[in-house]
Amino acid sequence: MKRFFGKETNIEKYSKLHVELVYACARKLQDVMKHFYEGKFDLLDKEVEELSRLEHEADEIRRKMEIEFYNGAFLPFDREDRIILAELVDAVSDASQSAAYAISLGKINFPQSFKEDFEELTEKSCETVSVLRECVSLLDTDLSAALVKAHEVEAKEEQGDIIERRIICKLYAAYRKKEISILKFIELKNITEKIGNIADRAEDASDRVPIIVAKRRG
Amino acid sequence: MQIKNGKIKEAAHDLRFLLNRKYRKKNALEFVSNKYLLNRQERNFLARSVFSKSKSDERRAKITNIDEIEGKILIVDGYNVLITVESILYGDFDSIVLCDDNVVRDLKAVFGKYKFSEITEIALNQILTLISRYKPLNIVFFLDNPVSFSGKLAGLVMDIMGKLGLKGIVKLSKNVDMEIKAMAGREDVVVATSDSVIIDNVNKFVDIPSYFLNNKN
Numbered sequence: 001m002k003r004f005f006g007k008e009t010n011i012e013k014y015s016k017l018h019v020e021l022v023y024a025c026a027r028k029l030q031d032v033m034k035h036f037y038e039g040k041f042d043l044l045d046k047e048v049e050e051l052s053r054l055e056h057e058a059d060e061i062r063r064k065m066e067i068e069f070y071n072g073a074f075l076p077f078d079r080e081d082r083i084i085l086a087e088l089v090d091a092v093s094d095a096s097q098s099a100a101y102a103i104s105l106g107k108i109n110f111p112q113s114f115k116e117d118f119e120e121l122t123e124k125s126c127e128t129v130s131v132l133r134e135c136v137s138l139l140d141t142d143l144s145a146a147l148v149k150a151h152e153v154e155a156k157e158e159q160g161d162i163i164e165r166r167i168i169c170k171l172y173a174a175y176r177k178k179e180i181s182i183l184k185f186i187e188l189k190n191i192t193e194k195i196g197n198i199a200d201r202a203e204d205a206s207d208r209v210p211i212i213v214a215k216r217r218g
Numbered sequence: 219m220q221i222k223n224g225k226i227k228e229a230a231h232d233l234r235f236l237l238n239r240k241y242r243k244k245n246a247l248e249f250v251s252n253k254y255l256l257n258r259q260e261r262n263f264l265a266r267s268v269f270s271k272s273k274s275d276e277r278r279a280k281i282t283n284i285d286e287i288e289g290k291i292l293i294v295d296g297y298n299v300l301i302t303v304e305s306i307l308y309g310d311f312d313s314i315v316l317c318d319d320n321v322v323r324d325l326k327a328v329f330g331k332y333k334f335s336e337i338t339e340i341a342l343n344q345i346l347t348l349i350s351r352y353k354p355l356n357i358v359f360f361l362d363n364p365v366s367f368s369g370k371l372a373g374l375v376m377d378i379m380g381k382l383g384l385k386g387i388v389k390l391s392k393n394v395d396m397e398i399k400a401m402a403g404r405e406d407v408v409v410a411t412s413d414s415v416i417i418d419n420v421n422k423f424v425d426i427p428s429y430f431l432n433n434k435n
Binding site: 172175178183185 | 291356358385386387389400401403404406407
């Protein structure tokens with residue numbers, strides 16, 4: 001693997017740590033969901049607190065990274081792109097946190113007939129963030145591989161969209177058949193969209209990667 | 219709005235005639251407006267208040283008395299109801315029209331430029347107090363997300379609902395019309411709106427501003 005700046009810089013370290021924390025937020029959401037399915041709201045709230053801590057930590061790392069960008073060896077055009085990328089990656093953890101808060105505030109009894117669907121959607125969003133994590137890590141070592149991963153993020157996000165649409169259709173059907181109340185329907189639809197939004201934000205971040213690759217290859 | 223203007227009355231008569239003859243509204247409106255040399259405001263008045271007899275009859279049949287919301291889910295088309303009630307409370311009757319389909323509409327069309335004002339809280343209080351008298355099971359109060367201050371308004375609606383003991387939620391949405399239409403399919407749902415597109419797609423609706431207008435008169 002080619003390393004562009006010889007040894008690993010602080011920025012590379014922060015960048016990897018940042019995207020790891022963002023990924024940890026998405027994974028933590030899976031723990032939140034487990035308690036949500038079981039209706040264990042005390043445990044759920046503890047996981048939400050932990051997710052918030054991770055999100056805050058990711059914010060701190062991003063700030064440190066941004067300071068390094070101004071001090072470091074990056075060329076001005078690359079610096080701008082990397083700062084934008086860091087902000088876009090950060091939006092992924094914000095999306096995880098937003099989904100967790102929606103679940104925690106709603107505190108609705110989860111209808112078990114939707115469990116598999118929500119597990120699938122959450123897993124797909126996590127997978128998308130996982131690929132984004134690989135993509136960002138590769139930016140400093142292998143641009144071609146990073147580009148391939150960026151396209152993979154897009155594909156995963158599309159798969160997530162399909163699951164999201166399927167769940168929303170199923171929610172509407174359950175609501176019309178009066179299997180779920182209107183308030184539960186709205187809460188679950190909102191949560192579905194928020195979980196789907198995690199992959200959407202990951203895709204937004206990955207969309208920046210081809211720009212960085214193109215500029216670096218000049 | 220010069221509603222009593224003879225020219226507009228005649229134009230409305232002609233437009234109604236053409237619509238009853240199944241002419242397309244867009245073409246008929248343009249034809250009639252050009253004949254009577256109507257300005258933009260007058261065209262807007264005709265577009266929003268004149269309908270064919272069959273369309274008016276169809277919508278009138280869907281109008282539900284407010285006491286029928288008891289024990290039902292009430293979906294409120296928030297800005298649509300709020301803006302019209304605000305105009306009525308302001309006494310801005312120039313823009314308020316009782317349309318062919320017996321629905322009260324505000325023709326100002328300030329929707330995109332809506333501003334939170336000193337009357338907003340009063341209007342919301344009065345709307346939700348009126349609703350609370352008829353004890354709906356749940357309320358879903360929709361607000362358009364892209365409109366300024368929708369977040370602030372959502373908080374205010376939740377506060378008032380809490381004080382009045384109303385059960386429900388405020389939903390910010392980018393596509394209120396579509397969401398209301400999709401949720402209105404159940405027989406235990408009543409929609410509060412004057413939006414023609416929504417009315418044409420729901421089973422029944424309640425015209426909340428008409429209750430304020432009747433009290434004013």
